[in-house]
Amino acid sequence: MNNFNVFGKIVFMLFSLLFPYFIYGQTNVVLDKLTTLESYLKVYDANVFDHSNQYLRSNDKGVWNGIPLKEVYFYDEYFSSSIDTSVKNSANKLVAYLEQTYGDNLIVDQGYYRRNYAVTTRAVEINVYLDLKEDDSMTEDTGGTLSVSFTKVIDNPLANLSEELQSNKEGISYELVIVCENVLPTILVNGIPILAKMEKGKYSLNKAIELNKYILDKETPIDLSFTFTPGIDENGKLMTTIPKKSSIEIALEYVNAKGNVTKSVQLYDNSAYVTDTIVKNGETRYSTYYGTNEYGMKEVLFNHQFKAPVDYKLAGWSNGKDLCKEVNLEQRIKQFYADYAALILNKDINNITQLLYSSFLEKYTYNYNNTEQKSYHDYEDLEYMLQNIFKVVTAKDTKLHISNNGQLAYLEAMDKTSYLKAVGIDYIENISFMFFIDKNTNELKIIR
Structure with missing residues (x-):
């Protein structure tokens, strides 16, 4: 009995001595005050984490603006963590905080397997990835990750612009979508070429070209001019006429701030299923394939004029000389x-x-x-x-x-x-x- 008491006292004394080490791995590191690269580096360089060495610096738990985190890892200029789902509605609180704090600067992008909430400012870049498919709603135990990157702030007029200008989530961008096969396209906006020179041997294109940079206001008409010439054959030689196995599709798309197409206007489409009649050894057969009925031409020309109801007015080159x-x-x-x-x-x-x-x-x-x-x-x-x-x-x-x-x-x-x-x-x-x-x-x- 006496031996047991002595053993118990020894265990109690050892536990008392080691207790701080047991709880150390469970302490929360408060991350709210890490708002600049300088403030982050002070904590990082101090190297005061649950697990700290020259290769790995981490904390078992953390708190960022009231949101509980776990498995917080610290790197040279950023930290990453998992959302602590043992606390109900952590993901809901995190999204609510981002919406309330950053408003129009918050960009939401839905992928197939996860949803991304992104914020970019001059000092920090925040990315939250939630384990949500396209049609999923958040629940009290939705999981995900949070990462916050820090950037050195430079006082330069160019760098300052995005902080000084308001974001407009209602603004519409206009994109010219070109899908063509076996032809070489030349595209002009108001007489200025807007398509980068195609690589040698490349004669197919699937591209969206942003037009807002050429649009000064909602009143000035925009002239689009298209020329499509024969592409390059399988031997690398320029064809003399547009072949049957070619196609041209042009659309004007209205894209909102989320990247969703709200309207699509087809400007041109010469694609069709072409049928060849083949007679061989007295037998007739037919070959049908995707192409165009406008084959045999030296070029295809097309023009389109439109006004874009943009939500801005630019001076641009309007004060320019002739x-x-x-x-x-x-x-x-x-x-x-x-x-x-x-x-x-x-x-x-x-x-x-x-x-x-x-x-x-x-x-x-x-x-x-x-x-x-x-x-x-x-x-x-x-x-x-x-x-x-x-x-x-x-x-x-x-x-x-x-x-x-x-x-x-x-x-x-x-x-x-x-x-x-x-x-x-x-x-x-x-x-x-x-x-x-x-x-x-x-x-x-x-x-x-």
């Missing part, structure tokens, strides 16, 4: 590119910012400041380019395009995918601009 009257316009544009290339090589971010600001301001107006790519991301991409390039390359063969109203100019590279290329190790940035000349200052300016 470029058709300008002397040496192409040379002036090439000189602009040469000067811009020098800024790139000199890593002159301040002057590049000044040149790009107006076009960036309009970009985040016509996309309603509502895309996942924000101005601070564009700025980061610009910085990355400047840090990683070591030379620039320009096109030799060019073609100058002037818009139908004479105010907008674009220099197309015929021998490259863009007029100017910034080249680094395993890195190439294609750079092409559209220009106008300000009536008041006679200055050549980037606008797109």
Whole structure:
């Protein structure tokens, strides 16, 4: 009996000594105050977690703005965790917090197996993935993950734009959807080519082209012009006429902020089932396949004009001079590119910012400041380019395009995918601009 009491005292003393270690793995780390990269790094560098070593830093439990978490893992510039479903309605509370706090900046994307709630600001990027299929509703035990990434905030006018502009969740984007087979397309908006040069040997296309960048307001008509010429045969040679086994489908789609198509207008469709009659050895058979009845033509031409009821009004190039009257316009544009290339090589971010600001301001107006790519991301991409390039390359063969109203100019590279290329190790940035000349200052300016 006495021995048992002694043993019991020893066990009690050991438990008392080790108890803090038992509960340490169950402590909640409060994450609410981690709102900037600097505040996150203070916690990360202190390395005060349940499980901490040079390879792994984690906490068994955590709390983020009142939402219970588990399995919280800490990395150089972000942390990730699972939603603690042992506490009922954790996922519901998390979504409610995001909706209330971030409003129009919250983007919801439904995949087949999971639903993503994404928020991007200059300082943080939040992603919540819930285990919900398309038609599922949240329940009290819905599970998922939360990750929060932190970014260094740079005080630059380009980077600031998305924080300064309101997001418009009601704004409609217009997309031109081109699906074609065995033909080579050329597409112009108001006389300006909008389709990147196709790769050699590529003669099929399935592409959506955003049109808002060419739309200044809801009153100005937009002219679309299409030319389709014969594609390339199986031997890599350009065909002389459009073949039977080809097709062209063109649609104009209205897309809301969630990426859903709210309306689709078919502009052109020459696809059909074509039947060949084959006579061989006195026997007749028929071969039916997907193609077109408009075969044998040298080209297919099509035009369409429309007005887009956009929810913005841009100055754009409306204050531009008539470029058709300008002397040496192409040379002036090439000189602009040469000067811009020098800024790139000199890593002159301040002057590049000044040149790009107006076009960036309009970009985040016509996309309603509502895309996942924000101005601070564009700025980061610009910085990355400047840090990683070591030379620039320009096109030799060019073609100058002037818009139908004479105010907008674009220099197309015929021998490259863009007029100017910034080249680094395993890195190439294609750079092409559209220009106008300000009536008041006679200055050549980037606008797109």
